[in-house]
Amino acid sequence: MSHDSHSHGDHKPHALPIPILVGTWLALMALTGLTVWVADQHLGKIDFVISMAIATVKATLVALIFMHLLWDKGFHSILVVGGVLLLGLFMAVTMFDREHYQDSMDQYAVDHQLNRRYPVIEHTDEGHGGGEEHAPAPEGEAPAGH
Amino acid sequence: MSEGHHDAPFLAHHFESHEHQFNAGKLGIWLFLFTEILFFSGLFVAYAVYRSSNPEMFLGASKFLDTKMGAINTCVLLLSSLTAAWAVRCAQLGNRKGLILNLAITLACACGFMVIKYFEYTHKFHLGIYPGKWYEASPDHPLHLQTFFSIYYVMTGLHGIHVLAGMGVFTWLLRRAIRGDFGPEYYGPIDFSALYWHIVDVIWIFLFPLLYLIR
Numbered sequence: 001m002s003h004d005s006h007s008h009g010d011h012k013p014h015a016l017p018i019p020i021l022v023g024t025w026l027a028l029m030a031l032t033g034l035t036v037w038v039a040d041q042h043l044g045k046i047d048f049v050i051s052m053a054i055a056t057v058k059a060t061l062v063a064l065i066f067m068h069l070l071w072d073k074g075f076h077s078i079l080v081v082g083g084v085l086l087l088g089l090f091m092a093v094t095m096f097d098r099e100h101y102q103d104s105m106d107q108y109a110v111d112h113q114l115n116r117r118y119p120v121i122e123h124t125d126e127g128h129g130g131g132e133e134h135a136p137a138p139e140g141e142a143p144a145g146h
Numbered sequence: 147m148s149e150g151h152h153d154a155p156f157l158a159h160h161f162e163s164h165e166h167q168f169n170a171g172k173l174g175i176w177l178f179l180f181t182e183i184l185f186f187s188g189l190f191v192a193y194a195v196y197r198s199s200n201p202e203m204f205l206g207a208s209k210f211l212d213t214k215m216g217a218i219n220t221c222v223l224l225l226s227s228l229t230a231a232w233a234v235r236c237a238q239l240g241n242r243k244g245l246i247l248n249l250a251i252t253l254a255c256a257c258g259f260m261v262i263k264y265f266e267y268t269h270k271f272h273l274g275i276y277p278g279k280w281y282e283a284s285p286d287h288p289l290h291l292q293t294f295f296s297i298y299y300v301m302t303g304l305h306g307i308h309v310l311a312g313m314g315v316f317t318w319l320l321r322r323a324i325r326g327d328f329g330p331e332y333y334g335p336i337d338f339s340a341l342y343w344h345i346v347d348v349i350w351i352f353l354f355p356l357l358y359l360i361r
Contacts, residue, residue, distance in 0.1 A: 013238035013330060013333070014238075015234075015235045015238040015239050016231060016234075016235050018232075018235075021228060021231055021232055021235065022228070024228075025224060025225070025227070025228040028224045028227075029221060029224060032217060032220050032221060032224065032354075035354075035355055035359060036213065036217050036359065039213070039355070039359040039361050040361070042361060043361075047359075047361055048360075051355035051359050052352075052355065054355070055351050055352050055354075055355050058348075058351045059348045059351050059352065062227060062344050062347060062348050062351070063344070063348065065231075066227055066228075066230070066231040066340075066344050067341055067344045067345075068341075072172075073172075075173075075176075076172070076173075076176045079176050079177065079179070079180040080176075080179070080180070080183070082180065083179075083180045083183030083184060083187075084183065086183075086184060086187070087183060087184070087187040087190065087191075090187050090188075090191055091187070091190065091191050091194055094191050094194070094195060095194060095195070095198065098195050098198065098199070105199065
């Protein structure tokens with residue numbers, strides 16, 4: 001363990017100063033406002049990247065300051081980074097796999113006529129606009145051959 | 147605690163010092179938080195798979211969520227994170243009144259978060275958007291709305307269970323703080339619970355844009 005400080009009074013905790021605590025919180029609130037504002041600017045596809053970047057900055061602020069990682073043992077940071085890397089690996093491998101099956105998913109949608117407006121037919125008993133369109137299409141109408 | 151150190155009632159007998167005990171606890175909570183990241187990662191991957199397969203469905207379904215409610219809940223959790231971190235500071239400095247106040251605010255924010263979540267959930271139920279197989283389709287709903295909301299309910303539900311657990315933990319801490327258990331020597335439970343609370347906050351920081359801010 002650390003040093004030879006066996007007497008109980010020697011352990012001096014590192015208390016975060018109030019300006020740092022409140023400043024971090026204000027930054028987090030400002031970033032929350034920013035992400036809501038950006039979402040309403042209709043930036044298109046880049047929107048997702050921006051909102052995730054802001055969320056990552058916020059999470060990093062919480063981890064480094066509120067969770068004390070900046071002043072803490074390196075091993076605790078390794079655990080966090082390791083967890084995030086494993087999440088990334090999990091995400092990447094799964095998404096590669098999903099991309100690979102895109103064609104068969106598209107074909108499945110065609111074969112099973114997944115373009116119906118109400119895929120769950122059992123629960124639509126209110127009878128909006130007649131029942132025929134809710135019924136599953138007969139097998140013979142499937143456009144693609146079997 | 148009869149077998150503990152006589153001059154330190156909360157120092158377990160198998161630890162040499164408070165610092166020794168604190169470091170062991172800290173390692174334990176960080177290992178737990180590591181598993182929490184992995185625990186939630188499965189849900190984030192499920193989200194990614196379904197969103198990449200059905201981008202329009204997520205776009206349409208997200209409009210059924212109230213951004214204002216989500217943003218308020220984000221602020222409520224951020225405030226509770228501040229007070230949780232402040233509670234640690236108070237415990238480290240031996241400020242018992244400040245500790246009690248900060249723990250109470252954290253607990254109140256957790257309750258407030260769940261109250262807002264309750265109103266959001268009941269509003270969805272009112273529209274027939276129940277979880278999973280109980281979903282009731284309506285002509286006002288976009289295609290495959292229930293797929294988005296199944297993910298929504300599981301992610302926010304699991305997060306909500308974490309908030310409920312946190313409320314239990316902070317109630318326990320508040321009781322002990324009022325009793326005067328904590329001080330500069332012994333504040334491990336405050337520190338570890340605050341770390342747990344921060345990770346719950348971090349997960350919400352990602353859930354908010356992923357669910358509410360799809361444009």
